[in-house]
Amino acid sequence: xxxxxxxxxxxxxxxxxxxxxxxxxxxxxxxxxxxxxxxxxxxxxxxxxxxxxxxxxxxxxxxxxxxxxxxxxxxxxxxxxxxxxxxxxxxxxxxxxxxxxxxxxxxxxxxxxxxxxxxxxxxxxxxxxxxxxxxxxxxxxxxxxxxxxxxxxxxxxxxxxxxxxxxxxxxxxxxxxxxxxxxxxxxxxxxxxxxxxxxxxxxxxxxxxxxxxxxxxxxxxxxxxxxxxxxxxxxxxxxxxxxxxxxxxxxxxxxxxxxxxxxxxxxxxxxxxxxxxxxxxxxxxxxxxxxxxxxxxxxxxxxxxxxxxxxxxxxxxxxxxxxxxxxxxxxxxxxxxxxxxxxxxxxxxxxxxxxxxxxxxxxxxxxxxxxxxxxxxxxxxxxxxxxxxxxxxxxxxxxxxxxxxxxxxxxxxxxxxxxxxxxxxxxxxxxxxxxxxxxxxxxxxxxxxxxxxxxxxxxxxxxxxxxxxxxxxxxxxxxxxxxxxxxxxxxxx
Amino acid sequence: xxxxxxxxxxxxxxxxxxxxxxxxxxxxxxxxxxxxxxxxxxxxxxxxxxxxxxxxxxxxxxxxxxxxxxxxxxxxxxxxxxxxxxxxxxxxxxxxxxxxxxxxxxxxxxxxxxxxxxxxxxxxxxxxxxxxxxxxxxxxxxxxxxxxxxxxxxxxxxxxxxxxxxxxxxxxxxxxxxxxxxxxxxxxxxxxxxxxxxxxxxxxxxxxxxxxxxxxxxxxxxxxxxxxxxxxxxxxxxxxxxxxxxxxxxxxxxxxxxxxxxxxxxxxxxxxxxxxxxxxxxxxxxxxxxxxxxxxxxxxxxxxxxxxxxxxxxxxxxxxxxxxxxxxxxxxxxxxxxxxxxxxxxxxxxxxxxxxxxxxxxxxxxxxxxxxxxxxxxxxxxxxxxxxxxxxxxxxxxxxxxxxxxxxxxxxxxxxxxxxxxxxxxxxxxxxxxxxxxxxxxxxxxxxxxxxxxxxxxxxxxxxxxxxxxxxxxxxxxxxxxxxxxxxx
Numbered sequence: 008x009x010x011x012x013x014x015x016x017x018x019x020x021x022x023x024x025x026x027x028x029x030x031x032x033x034x035x036x037x038x039x040x041x042x043x044x045x046x047x048x049x050x051x052x053x054x055x056x057x058x059x060x061x062x063x064x065x066x067x068x069x070x071x072x073x074x075x076x077x078x079x080x081x082x083x084x085x086x087x088x089x090x091x092x093x094x095x096x097x098x099x100x101x102x103x104x105x106x107x108x109x110x111x112x113x114x115x116x117x118x119x120x121x122x123x124x125x126x127x128x129x130x131x132x133x134x135x136x137x138x139x140x141x142x143x144x145x146x147x148x149x150x151x152x153x154x155x156x157x158x159x160x161x162x163x164x165x166x167x168x169x170x171x172x173x174x175x176x177x178x179x180x181x182x183x184x185x186x187x188x189x190x191x192x193x194x195x196x197x198x199x200x201x202x203x204x205x206x207x208x209x210x211x212x213x214x215x216x217x218x219x220x221x222x223x224x225x226x227x228x229x230x231x232x233x234x235x236x237x238x239x240x241x242x243x244x245x246x247x248x249x250x251x252x253x254x255x256x257x258x259x260x261x262x263x264x265x266x267x268x269x270x271x272x273x274x275x276x277x278x279x280x281x282x283x284x285x286x287x288x289x290x291x292x293x294x295x296x297x298x299x300x301x302x303x304x305x306x307x308x309x310x311x312x313x314x315x316x317x318x319x320x321x322x323x324x325x326x327x328x329x330x331x332x333x334x335x336x337x338x339x340x341x342x343x344x345x346x347x348x349x350x351x352x353x354x355x356x357x358x359x360x361x362x363x364x365x366x367x368x369x370x371x372x373x374x375x376x377x378x379x380x381x382x383x384x385x386x387x388x389x390x391x392x393x394x395x396x397x398x399x400x401x402x403x404x405x406x407x408x409x410x411x412x413x414x415x416x417x418x419x420x421x422x423x424x425x426x427x428x429x430x431x432x433x434x435x436x437x438x439x440x441x442x443x444x445x446x447x448x449x450x451x452x453x454x455x456x457x458x459x460x461x462x463x464x465x466x467x468x469x470x471x472x473x474x475x476x477x478x479x480x481x482x483x484x485x486x487x488x489x490x491x492x493x494x495x496x497x498x499x500x
Numbered sequence: 501x502x503x504x505x506x507x508x509x510x511x512x513x514x515x516x517x518x519x520x521x522x523x524x525x526x527x528x529x530x531x532x533x534x535x536x537x538x539x540x541x542x543x544x545x546x547x548x549x550x551x552x553x554x555x556x557x558x559x560x561x562x563x564x565x566x567x568x569x570x571x572x573x574x575x576x577x578x579x580x581x582x583x584x585x586x587x588x589x590x591x592x593x594x595x596x597x598x599x600x601x602x603x604x605x606x607x608x609x610x611x612x613x614x615x616x617x618x619x620x621x622x623x624x625x626x627x628x629x630x631x632x633x634x635x636x637x638x639x640x641x642x643x644x645x646x647x648x649x650x651x652x653x654x655x656x657x658x659x660x661x662x663x664x665x666x667x668x669x670x671x672x673x674x675x676x677x678x679x680x681x682x683x684x685x686x687x688x689x690x691x692x693x694x695x696x697x698x699x700x701x702x703x704x705x706x707x708x709x710x711x712x713x714x715x716x717x718x719x720x721x722x723x724x725x726x727x728x729x730x731x732x733x734x735x736x737x738x739x740x741x742x743x744x745x746x747x748x749x750x751x752x753x754x755x756x757x758x759x760x761x762x763x764x765x766x767x768x769x770x771x772x773x774x775x776x777x778x779x780x781x782x783x784x785x786x787x788x789x790x791x792x793x794x795x796x797x798x799x800x801x802x803x804x805x806x807x808x809x810x811x812x813x814x815x816x817x818x819x820x821x822x823x824x825x826x827x828x829x830x831x832x833x834x835x836x837x838x839x840x841x842x843x844x845x846x847x848x849x850x851x852x853x854x855x856x857x858x859x860x861x862x863x864x865x866x867x868x869x870x871x872x873x874x875x876x877x878x879x880x881x882x883x884x885x886x887x888x889x890x891x892x893x894x895x896x897x898x899x900x901x902x903x904x905x906x907x908x909x910x911x912x913x914x915x916x917x918x919x920x921x922x923x924x925x926x927x928x929x930x931x932x933x934x935x936x937x938x939x940x941x942x943x944x945x946x947x948x949x950x951x952x953x954x955x956x957x958x959x960x961x962x963x964x965x966x967x968x969x970x971x972x973x974x975x976x977x978x979x980x981x982x983x984x985x986x987x988x989x
Contacts, residue, residue, distance in 0.1 A: 088561075089559075089560060089561050095560070097560070102560065105560070107559065107560070107561075108554070108559075109554055109559070111561060211561070211563060212561065212562070212563050213561040213562075214561050215560045215561050216560075216561060216791075218790070219789075219790035219791050220790035246565065247563060247565060248563050248565075249563070249564075249565050249566065249791070249792060249793055250790075250791065250792075250793060326787060327787075327790055329595075329785075330593050330595050330604070330605055330785070330787070332604075333595060333597065333603065333604020333605055334558040334560070334602060334603050334604050336597060336599075336604060338599050338602070338657065339557055339558070339602060339657075340559070349599055349655075353597055373785065376595070376785035376786075376787055377783050377785055378783045378785075381785075381786075381787070385787060
């Protein structure tokens with residue numbers, strides 16, 4: 008019998024529809040795979056019983072002919088999404104035992120459409136990180152290895168559990184979130200596909216907040232089509248999130264395979280950063296070539312404020328985070344470390360509950376918002392944000408349909424290799440992705456080749472606001488030309 | 501800034517006169533069924549933590565959604581304060597840690613409030629009128645409540661109030677005495693109650709004041725101010741101002757300087773004491789709340805609310821003066837509460853306005869006051885009081901009998917007109933009967949007749965005797981006339 012876990016989400020869906028496989032069989036295959044893959048630490052909580060119950064219910068609905076669009080498809084859920092009755096920690100000790108009494112809007116829509124939950128996926132603590140190493144549960148490990156090496160590689164972050172699980176066939180797709188690149192960078196590091204939709208496309212309700220004006224939910228999956236299928240269920244207006252957009256959700260899958268002939272693709276010269284490696288340069292050029300061959304018109308565009316995006320991002324995001332994380336105070340839920348008075352209780356609780364990177368960002372955020380520094384940092388960062396947004400608006404106003412850039416400046420690195428001495432080294436991972444969050448635009452990352460040492464490299468497509476469809480059309484062209492990239496072996500099993 | 505100083509308002513110090521300068525921040529709880537950003541109930545007096553939604557408890561991933569009713573109420577209040585309504589305003593986060601502040605920040609409006617400058621006209625007891633400028637009005641969340649008396653070593657937190665909508669109404673430093681401060685809050689409260697945007701219940705904490713007090717020599721620039729937090733009765737506001745002004749004057753006259761700080765008023769000890777100094781003040785790290793879009797509405801929305809505003813106290817007072825011929829004082833008394841004004845109008849409709857006002861203010865309010873009752877609990881309805889006024893007007897009963905009748909209606913109820921019939925309270929206008937009584941009184945008191953001839957004011961004595969004889973039912977005018985002609989005076 009074929010290994011069901013190797014199917015794409017679309018293939019599994021079609022097999023379920025054709026009744027060549029049952030949801031229970033499919034789910035059981037994943038439950039077994041998840042168990043075997045514990046060395047990857049992709050799941051921080053496995054929910055096999057819940058998965059099999061849901062699968063059984065799916066089989067009943069399939070039998071009755073009332074299957075939903077995701078009926079019986081096993082998925083993993085980033086631990087930032089509140090799942091009712093299922094522990095939700097944001098991979099932080101401060102929420103180590105937290106079990107929400109509510110379900111996030113996005114996951115509730117997945118279950119509404121018939122999907123099956125396999126468990127909760129690892130991530131950087133409160134989504135702060137680019138390697139999944141800040142997780143209170145320890146790092147998630149990439150299924151990829153450099154040829155001839157057994158050094159552990161990071162799956163990217165913050166959605167490292169999501170990218171590792173998808174790349175290692177531990178689910179058909181996963182929910183993820185992206186504040187500065189947390190969907191696209193992990194996808195690029197693991198040869199998977201991820202989309203950060205336009206800000207407001209998906210509800211943030213029930214997702215543990217990092218930086219509210221930047222956070223956006225999205226999927227990581229094996230293919231562009233799988234992303235399109237998942238996003239349709241995840242997206243949509245939610246009256247409980249006033250920043251969610253009241254717009255109809257298109258049939259994204261219909262955009263997959265659509266011709267891109269005559270489309271205008273912008274190549275921003277500012278993304279050719281100093282010290283960019285030759286292989287990234289070559290990958291980008293290859294992407295350009297594929298799109299040109301598919302009939303797209305390639306134009307050079309300018310996004311002049313790009314180089315200010317990263318520093319501005321590292322003001323705005325920590326500022327919002329410092330306020331968003333104030334609620335974890337030991338008073339109502341989560342960890343509490345007693346103290347002699349309320350102030351000492353706060354201090355002990357937060358010192359014990361938050362990891363080093365989270366504490367660092369809370370301090371940066373508190374600093375940039377404090378009296379006397381607010382104008383110099385926060386206000387200026389917001390101005391830069393406006394300028395970055397305008398850069399994109401001007402490019403799109405000139406008729407460009409999408410922008411092509413590299414997804415990351417490098418392939419995946421080893422666990423413990425980066426950022427130990429200088430956190431900024433780690434922050435540079437987001438250099439190509441943060442602009443997209445700052446401008447609230449959709450960005451799709453997908454694999455386009457391998458590095459010299461055999462690791463996946465990704466490209467990024469940036470779209471117009473609420474035009475995820477174009478990204479799926481263009482992405483599929485690259486995917487077809489580049490082929491799929493799967494980890495060479497299951498060394499963990 | 502340096503308006504002519506009224507010497508009557510000055511405070512005498514050891515070294516000369518001082519002027520007190522007061523500005524107020526009033527926190528008024530918005531009348532709404534649910535909280536500012538959640539669907540939880542705002543009902544008072546529930547079991548602790550009975551009215552707490554996931555948003556109010558700041559559970560992870562929860563998001564605020566603006567309650568449109570609170571916006572409507574804030575705009576209506578702004579209109580009632582004749583203030584500028586801002587079609588675009590912004591909610592900010594005010595960050596600080598406190599156990600009864602679940603989010604670790606209060607959602608408030610900092611740089612862009614929903615309502616801008618306005619004004620309130622305030623009538624002073626001496627008949628003068630002052631205008632108090634309104635600086636702004638903004639919407640914000642209330643905090644929960646810490647309970648320190650429930651457990652020997654722990655504090656408990658009740659989040660029922662957490663997230664309830666407040667309007668913070670900030671005045672300009674236009675007030676110059678404790679009397680003015682009290683009159684301003686009284687008037688503001690009246691306006692809010694007319695609008696139905698805040699019930700003004702200070703005992704429940706639904707209206708409370710932060711009072712900013714400073715002193716200066718008349719004509720000097722403003723002195724350093726101290727803020728007295730959370731004063732929760734109008735009487736205490738007056739006391740707090742007096743006490744704080746005296747304290748500041750004492751310090752300055754002793755050669756000291758005032759330190760800007762936040763203070764608390766202790767009504768028991770009659771003193772204010774330091775809560776925290778400027779140095780200890782929080783750095784609130786205000787920034788726009790990224791969970792909420794700017795609050796925007798159009799002028800048509802505002803115009804529609806303006807068109808449906810109820811008649812406000814100033815307009816009502818002017819109308820009572822013009823329409824019913826009332827004195828400004830009586831009109832002011834009647835409009836202080838909307839229910840009182842409505843009651844008066846029900847009594848006055850189609851009757852003599854002045855007579856109606858007299859009966860409502862002197863008899864009814866006097867009696868209500870004595871019993872500690874609100875107008876809503878009055879045992880005498882407007883229709884009953886109206887009937888009493890009618891009976892006097894048409895001469896069926898005398899004013900004196902009317903008071904007895906009022907007493908009967910108050911205690912026993914019933915239709916005044918029927919009561920007059922059944923209890924024989926009708927005024928006797930039959931001159932034959934009155935004449936008989938007059939003759940009897942004159943015949944029985946020849947010595948008094950002599951005195952009356954010498955001193956005509958003695959007539960009053962005879963009137964009293966005749967009234968006594970007739971059980972008070974004789975028409976006083978008829979008695980008077982008859983006595984005069986019979987005695988020849």
